[in-house]
Amino acid sequence: xxxxxxxxxxxxLQIAEHIxxxxxxxxxxxxxxxxxxxxLAAIAAVNPNTMQRAMSxxxxxxxxxxMRTTGRFVxxxxxxxxxxxxxxxxxxxxxxxxxxxxxxxxPEEAAELVLKINQ
Amino acid sequence: MNNILECxxxxxxxxxxxALTNLTLSIPKGKIIGLLGPNGSGKTTFIKxxxxxxxxxxxxxxxxxxxxxxxxxxxxxYLPERTYLSSWMKVSDIIAMFSDFYPDFDVPRANDMLxxxxxxxxxxxxxxxxxxxxxxxxxxxxxxxxxxxLLDEPIGGVDPATxxxxxxxxxxxxxxNSTIIISTHLITDIEKVLDEFLFINKGQVVMSGSVDSVRExxxxxxxxxFREVFKC
Numbered sequence: 001x002x003x004x005x006x007x008x009x010x011x012x013l014q015i016a017e018h019i020x021x022x023x024x025x026x027x028x029x030x031x032x033x034x035x036x037x038x039x040l041a042a043i044a045a046v047n048p049n050t051m052q053r054a055m056s057x058x059x060x061x062x063x064x065x066x067m068r069t070t071g072r073f074v075x076x077x078x079x080x081x082x083x084x085x086x087x088x089x090x091x092x093x094x095x096x097x098x099x100x101x102x103x104x105x106x107p108e109e110a111a112e113l114v115l116k117i118n119q
Numbered sequence: 120m121n122n123i124l125e126c127x128x129x130x131x132x133x134x135x136x137x138a139l140t141n142l143t144l145s146i147p148k149g150k151i152i153g154l155l156g157p158n159g160s161g162k163t164t165f166i167k168x169x170x171x172x173x174x175x176x177x178x179x180x181x182x183x184x185x186x187x188x189x190x191x192x193x194x195x196x197y198l199p200e201r202t203y204l205s206s207w208m209k210v211s212d213i214i215a216m217f218s219d220f221y222p223d224f225d226v227p228r229a230n231d232m233l234x235x236x237x238x239x240x241x242x243x244x245x246x247x248x249x250x251x252x253x254x255x256x257x258x259x260x261x262x263x264x265x266x267x268x269l270l271d272e273p274i275g276g277v278d279p280a281t282x283x284x285x286x287x288x289x290x291x292x293x294x295x296n297s298t299i300i301i302s303t304h305l306i307t308d309i310e311k312v313l314d315e316f317l318f319i320n321k322g323q324v325v326m327s328g329s330v331d332s333v334r335e336x337x338x339x340x341x342x343x344x345f346r347e348v349f350k351c
Contacts, residue, residue, distance in 0.1 A: 002283060002311075005311060007334070007339060007340030007342070007343055008334065008338040008339060008340075009334055009338070010331040010332075010334045010335050011310075011311055011330065011331055011334065012331055038291070041290055041291075042287060042290060042291045045283065045286060045287055045290065045311065045312070046290070046311045046312060047151055047290065047311065047312045047313060047314055048290060048293075048295070049149075049150070049151075049295075049314050050311070050314070050330075050331065053331075
C-alpha cells in the first residue's frame with residue numbers, strides 16, 4: 001500500500017518520519033540492512049530521488065549509516081534510537097497539547113484526561 | 120551537458136491559432152518532471168514536437184543536442200495520448216514489432232512486466248479492456264532503455280488501482296540517468312513521483328520548480344498551487 005502524505009510539508013521529510021517510526025517499532029531492527037532506495041521508493045510509491053533525500057536525512061541523524069558497497073544499515077547505537085523515540089514522543093505530545101488547548105484545556109487537565117482514558 | 124532537452128522561443132501555430140508561444144525551457148537529466156496545465160494549454164503539442172511528430176513553426180528544440188528526428192527517436196520513448204496499435208495484433212506481435220524497431224527495447228523486461236500484469240502475450244489487443252490496453256502500451260514504452268520518456272496522460276482513463284500500478288511501473292523502471300516527462304491534469308495522483316513541475320498555460324511556462332521546495336516555501340502541495348494559479 002502506498003504511503004499517505006499531507007500537503008503542507010515536504011514529502012522527503014514525511015518519508016523520513018515514516019521510516020523513523022518503522023525503525024523505532026522494529027520493522028527495520030537495529031543492525032539490520034535497509035532495503036535499497038529503489039525498493040523503498042517502490043514500497044512507498046514515491047520518486048526514487050525523493051527517497052534518496054529522505055535517506056540522507058536519516059543518515060545525518062545517525063539513524064542509518066551507509067556502507068560503501070553493501071547498502072545502508074540501521075544503527076545499533078541504543079542512545080540514538082532512544083533519542084529518536086523521545087523526539088517523536090515529544091512531537092506527538094506537543095501536537096496533542098496544541099489541539100486540546102484550543103478546546104480550553106490546561107496542560108494539567110490534558111494530562112489528567114490521558115490518565116483517565118487509560119483507566 | 121546536464122540537460123536532456125532544451126527549447127528556445129518555441130512556437131507552434133495551427134493555421135494561425137497559437138498552441139505554443141515562445142516557449143523556452145530546459146529539462147535536466149535524471150529527473151521525473153510533471154508537465155501540468157489546464158486543457159488546451161499546449162501540453163500535447165509540446166510533447167508531440169519533442170517526439171518528432173510535429174514540427175515547430177518557429178524556434179528551436181534539441182534533445183541531447185539533436186533536433187527531433189530519426190536520431191532522437193532512437194533514445195526517446197513516447198507514449199501517445201491515444202492508442203495507435205492495431206487491434207487485430209497479438210501482444211506478442213507487438214513485442215516483436217517493438218524489438219524490431221527499437222534497438223533499446225528490452226524483450227525479457229517487457230515480458231516480465233506483462234506477466235506481473237497477468238496479460239497473456241497470446242491475447243489479441245481487441246480482447247483487452249481499455250485499462251489493460253493502456254497498461255500494455257505503457258509496458259511497451261517503459262521497456263525501452265531510453266534517455267527520455269515522454270508520457271502524455273498516462274493515467275488519464277484508468278481506475279485508481281490501475282493508476283497506482285502505472286505509477287509504480289514508472290518509478291521502478293526508470294534509471295537515474297534517464298528523464299521522464301509526464302503530462303497530466305491529475306496532479307494529486309502524480310505529485311509524489313515528481314521531482315519537478317512545469318506549469319504551462321496558453322503555450323507558455325508560467326511557473327516551475329521542485330515539488331518539495333513549493334511545500335517547504337509555501338506550505339502547499341502542487342495540486343493546491345495549481346488551483347491557485349489557474350483559478351477560473
